[in-house]
Amino acid sequence: MVCLPLDAGAHKFRHMADRRLREFGCEQNLLSRPDGSASFVQGDTTVVVGIYGPAEVKVSKESYDRATLEVILKPKVGLPGVAERSREQFIRETCEAALLTALHPRTSIVLILQVIHDDGSLLSCCLNSACMAAMDAGLNMRCLFCGVTCAIDLDGNIILDPTAKQEKESRAVLTFAIDSVERQVMMSSTKGAFTTAEFHQSIAICQKAAESIFQFYRDSVGRRYSKS
């Protein structure tokens, strides 16, 4: 990635020649037991998601007016820790906003994510695969959502879809969940120090990147229904 500081006086922000999302792929309906399942691959980061719902719920957890959404994220090695719990919360809040849970009161929707390989941008890969699994399960959704991660390195360049190595060397990592209707930010999770200007620039860049991801969703669903 080359940094081109154009006219440093006039432009506040540094430009990148081109920003790329790593190659991504997805597979839907790969598991036979869950109601919906999907696996999303971003570069080498792979996440598999299984979703059950609307299914029966324990009386202690049921909600009279909406479906109870539960998210479980399982790391590859070891027991789930605080980092997994915090990611689960991010994913859960994004899904609550996107799924029409009011249509299924007193039921539960359970989302189980398994990390297959983590090579950076894990939270955004989880969000993308969760959205594809929800579509595969035929759950009613208000809008689609996608996750985009960007990292701000020590020179101030904004790198899109960083690998694990790039994340380690950068001074801040920001993940945004963006909705499909108005391209607004649904959730943001940040780590590290950055200025407000850099924050706004990252949002704008991620919104642009979200376009490609939504187009990818459309193409893969189109391919799936191409035979019927």
Next chain:
Amino acid sequence: MSSTKERVGCVVLPGDVLTCGSELPEGKRDKLICGPGLRRDVDDVVVCKSGILRHKEPNLYWVDSQQTRYVPAKGEGVIGIVTAKSGDVFKVDIGGSELATLSYLAFEGATKRNRPNVQVGDLVYSQLIIANKDMEPELVCIDSCGRANGMGVFGAGGLLFKVSLGLVRKLLLPQSEVIQDLDSMFPFEMVVGMNGRIWVKSRSTQQTLIVANLLESCEHMTTAQRRDVLRRLSQNCL
């Protein structure tokens, strides 16, 4: 309305807006019936499931999506498995989020003294009379005139298996190609529940297994592929 008609047969995703009611002038607005997968959002019709947009004259639109999980809807005929007998009702599993209730009086010719012969684990084909998101679903095995009309306990000797809801809808079409093709092979009995459960029975175990496997796999096959498989099978069997 014209923009919606253009999108019939195309893939739509949740969040897509089909019509903008506010754009059309007052006089030109038509009535549009939203089927499954579409919902009304003030003046717009918004898609909430991913799938193909379908249209039926004059103004009915819906989204055809692939799904495994059944959500109970009133009036549908489903295959249930009796899980418990409690007092006057049977608790039946229909594959939804709650167990449905089936009163023992809801069978043809059943009275307080003449109880129907239903055991735990039996298969029952019944109709949903109450099925909404706020209440526990209820089933009956009689129609409005009090006749069984094909509903009730069944299942000895056949095989029950689960398929996706899309395939079930395809099978229940009046002129279903799949059924016509299979008919030409060998005779078999079939009960199709809208909750994705199918029961088949044929003359021998082997034939039943063949029919079951065919139905499970023809979901992702085109017509040509299916006919090809059937042809090869009939050559082998005969």
Next chain:
Amino acid sequence: MKETPLSNCERLFLLQAIAEKKRVDGRQTFDYRNIKITFGTDYGCCIVELGKTKVLAQVSCELVAPKSNRPTEGVLFFNLELSPMASPSFEPGRHSELLVKLNRLLERCFRNSKCIDTESLCVVSGEKVWQIRVDLHLLNHDGNIMDAASIAAITALCHFRRPDVSVIGEEVTVYSVDERDPVPLCIHHMPICVSFSFFQQGTFLLVDPNEREEKVMDGLLVIAMNKHREICTIQSSGGIMLLKEQVLRCSQIAGVKVTEITELIQKALENDKKIRKEGGKFGFAESLPNQRITAFKIEGAPVNTSEVEETVEEITHNTVPPTEIVPSPILWASGTAQIGEGVLNTWEVEEPHESEEADDKSMEEEEEVSTTPRHERKETVILSDSEEEEVIILNPDKTEKKFQKQASNLHEDTASGSRKKKKKKPSQLVK
């Protein structure tokens, strides 16, 4: 969540079909389902698919102190997890009997059979040895978890490479992947479990039962064997009585199956090695089945960010700067300062003189109420043990006036809140 119950007609049909030597998916009695092995980018990571049953395995290693009774041996740790994804009946956090049984069988199969040379894992005797940890996750349950798990575990162990270590005198150097090539584990033999399910009081058996067959079977026999026809573990469960000839016959069948499976594993390992050496692409991303209609892949997408400037300007313009609730730290006395207003106490401890209706009170009423405590503060300094009580300031005479002024500011700034909230706010200060 409850699983769909098995209906009587299904059970009867399955048993009848098995009596006629027919299986639901068309297999013969001794046939295995299709086994597919894919490797990940890391060493020691693989996914095994046995029909529709899917297991993910990951091997990792760590330097630890050895067990006191075995100072020269490394440690092997196996952990199989039944993910709630695999079946609706698997609940997170609950250790079912099935889980315990499978884990125990895995341990007996691999650890007790000494398939891995634990002596070679020793770095410094009595101080540092390698702990090899194998994590198995069941992703989809369609019967015969044991076989799939054992294939995944042994394949991952064969695939794994540990960092190279050199011991010079007292110094131990662990080389990273870039410095020296990682070293494979020393594996003597490859034990693989083969499961047999029994029907009709132990007279009829099927190899590799799928989920439905497992539900109607009478009992299960698991034999773990390696390709040298050595039995590593044998376990029979379900309470059926087996004849000696049955068990011997099963062991012969297992021998044949294990040889086939071992060949498959070797081939897969070789393929992966070849691809890595040639520098081709490997990993799960590559193994995405592109021909399937449900899978889709695209190459890296460039994102055109040249018009980003206008969007950024718009965002910056539209954002409302946060209200300055917290100006700067307020210094009460040397060593005592306040930043912010403290955190709302969520313990919901009911004060006896407070009620829930306080929430509905308007701002004016709250201010009215708060004037009376302010009065009291002028006269007495209330010391108390409870955290919800008034603030204890170290130099009350100097700073009391300041506090009262500040209290009015605090009241104005907070948008809403009950009396409870007002009282508890200042208590966060002095500790």
